[in-house]
Amino acid sequence: MTIKRKQAIEESDLVAGFETVLNVIRPFVKGAELCSMAYRDQEEVLDYVVDMVVNEGKSLVVCAWGDLNVSAKELLDRVRKRVDHVELVPGISSVQIAMSRTGISLEHTIFVTLHVRAGTEDALDELIHYLKDGRRNIILLPCPFDLMPAGIAAGILSKGVPGNRQMTVFQRLTHYDEQSWSGTIKECSEITTEFSDLSWMVFHQPETD
């Protein structure tokens, strides 16, 4: 939580977001009406809160996990199509936490997401391209639970990516039960236990002599 986000929540008339997000920000809410949404009713909840903004002059904060510029575009688009003015208040992404845990920097890293609705083929091709290229770290957002770390590792091995490349899987970063696993792509492909839906994969840049 950044100071600016905390202030926005404290000063707003309405605060909307998924229940798991609202559970985190609840202590910062002063007088706002809390509007909890789920995937199935998000359109109705957004219609309601935006109606309060447009017709009753209320102020509204819609909360997203972490940073809203990291894989939160779907929610952002739903808000943007309803109102003319949206102020984006940046947050701290779980990607930044993963980068801090490994000590890698953005300028040495490629970001690939499999969290795409329109099919993952292109994203997987891009991932394989950059893994074979070998010049950067790669941070990969899996797609729970269709494409998870072990399956992804097995898939990229079958496409000729070297199995000895080092990687780390971070699970539930900043939560009390945070975990990380490190090993090679080949070892990851052999894991049979399930990973959390809150997981990031980091493929480390190969060491150069």
Ligand SMILES: C[S@@+](CC[C@H](N)C(=O)[O-])C[C@H]1O[C@@H](n2cnc3c(N)ncnc32)[C@H](O)[C@@H]1O
């Ligand atoms: C739709 S993205 C949203 C990311 C969010 N906007 C952010 O900046 O952290 C959700 C995905 O991010 C990853 N993720 C989010 N929070 C995480 C955490 N605390 N630990 C590990 N992975 C996380 C998981 O892969 C999850 O499926």
